[in-house]
Amino acid sequence: MAGVRQFDEETVLAEALALFWRQGVAATSMPDLAAATGVQRGSLYNAYGDKEAIFLRAYDRYAAGLLDLCRASLEGDDAGRILARFFETIIANMTAGAPPRGCLTTKTAADGSLASATIQARLRDLLDGMTAAVAAALSRPAVRRQLTVDPAQAALVVVTFTRGIAVMERVYGDRRQLMRAAEGLIAGLVARPRKGRGA
Amino acid sequence: MAGVRQFDEETVLAEALALFWRQGVAATSMPDLAAATGVQRGSLYNAYGDKEAIFLRAYDRYAAGLLDLCRASLEGDDAGRILARFFETIIANMTAGAPPRGCLTTKTAADGSLASATIQARLRDLLDGMTAAVAAALSRPAVRRQLTVDPAQAALVVVTFTRGIAVMERVYGDRRQLMRAAEGLIAGLVARPRKGRGA
């Protein structure tokens, strides 16, 4: 096969992701992407077709990475600790960067990009995956016993709450507030939030 | 005073609000507003200056109305009922319209309009007001006793959760899921969610 792609797709998608994350999908134009990636607009059109296609590729990587982080944070048998670590992960993800980038999924969900059913489906996929991961963790017998709500519903509550945290981050930009909110939710969901201090 | 405004400001702001709500602030242009309100673009510039000014005026009305609805829903002494009615109000607000418009505050928060500190401040004002209203309701002694978390923190959790519901509405568009999520949260925050059925 001759006529070979001159740019490194990994790099381009990473730069594109960074831009989408920072600016939001709707606010990012093809010229923006061209400038950020160093690839000419015409080449991007040729390689991917349109902005949505680029976004979908970038988002898939993002989603996979985030899901891995979430799953890793959900190990253990102490419900309070599991959830605290999970929310820490989520909050770290959305407060990273300067200024903080916020949560890509949430920004995308609210910025009109959902006119595309394909994008909506991808966002749903990530949230479904996240819900499943949380539900699995909360369903472990040792964990389940500590909950005030059954695991499936608790998982829905937790994932919904992560979305709320993402919005609050945008509006208040106060990391501590997010932690306090998460802590409050955990207190409600776990039977004995504070038995001692350490283990 | 001669040279008098030819359009009805109430009507114009109502139409503008409807458009912002449906399309999102960032996705709404001055020509869009002109078309929707029937007022020429030049007149809008003359009367208000720019899109942001129009949005702020429309949003203030929206915020005031929504806050009133929220406060009204928070009366009573049964924590579970109060919260259920509050979430019903919130969910009704964001699932109204065909297709549902979602939550204006949340859409605005995530669509890049927060580049404007003024807009961010207004969103914060509404959420502050909502948090205060919920905190006040949850602080009533009879209510407070039923909670698993102290009122101030519970209010933060509740308001954060409303933002999460708004995002979930965008992604899933499933009213029942929102109700189930809210119900789950209430179960966690209220000590005895189900003692009987009625009072």
Next chain:
DNA sequence: AACATTCTTGACAATACCGTCAAACATGAC
């Protein structure tokens, strides 16, 4: 080394939005 294939480049036309402004207009004040 020559070729075929695919990518890249720069430019094009089409469309849309913004902010402004001068001229025309309508209205309340006198």
Next chain:
DNA sequence: GTCATGTTTGACGGTATTGTCAAGAATGTT
């Protein structure tokens, strides 16, 4: 009825984005 005042109108120049395309460039194949 006349005037002063603020509004409305339509148009202008400037800028930006989109999607396409023909010509040039690069590379694997033979």
